[in-house]
Amino acid sequence: MISEHRKPLNKQEILNSIWTSLWKYFGLKEASRVGLWLVDINFLEGFGIIRCSHQTKEIVISALTLITEIAGNKFVFSPIKTSGTIRSIQITKNLFLEKNKKNINDIQIIDIS
Numbered sequence: 001m002i003s004e005h006r007k008p009l010n011k012q013e014i015l016n017s018i019w020t021s022l023w024k025y026f027g028l029k030e031a032s033r034v035g036l037w038l039v040d041i042n043f044l045e046g047f048g049i050i051r052c053s054h055q056t057k058e059i060v061i062s063a064l065t066l067i068t069e070i071a072g073n074k075f076v077f078s079p080i081k082t083s084g085t086i087r088s089i090q091i092t093k094n095l096f097l098e099k100n101k102k103n104i105n106d107i108q109i110i111d112i113s
Contacts, residue, residue: 009070011038017070018050021063030059039086045097049089057082 015038022031034056041048052060064077080096083089 009043009073011041013071014038014041014048017067017075018060018063021067022059025063025066026059030056034060036060040090047093047097049086049093051086054084 015036018036018038019031022034022036033053035051035053037051039049039051050060050064061079061082064079067075067077069075081089081092083092
């Protein structure tokens with residue numbers, strides 16, 4: 001997640017923007033197949049885990065990349081990795097954060113004016 005402001009959004013605002021993107025670009029029929037869950041989100045680290053059906057993974061990734069604004073703030077989702085299980089993606093997330101602990105503050109907030 002890349003945002004122009006450090007003010008954390010709440011989970012409901014993020015979910016609403018994801019659902020809006022799904023409905024807008026893929027329609028209600030496709031959106032109803034997604035099975036979307038926001039498993040984990042950490043605004044300070046700029047990472048989150050989203051759960052969805054394996055059959056609709058590409059639709060969710062596309063919907064995330066099409067989001068440009070949340071609650072009036074410019075916002076970019078950049079999917080890094082997909083996995084078959086929540087456990088393995090949490091392990092991958094932790095390894096990534098440990099490797100990049102020094103640089104995470106530099107890449108988290110970028111001015112996208």
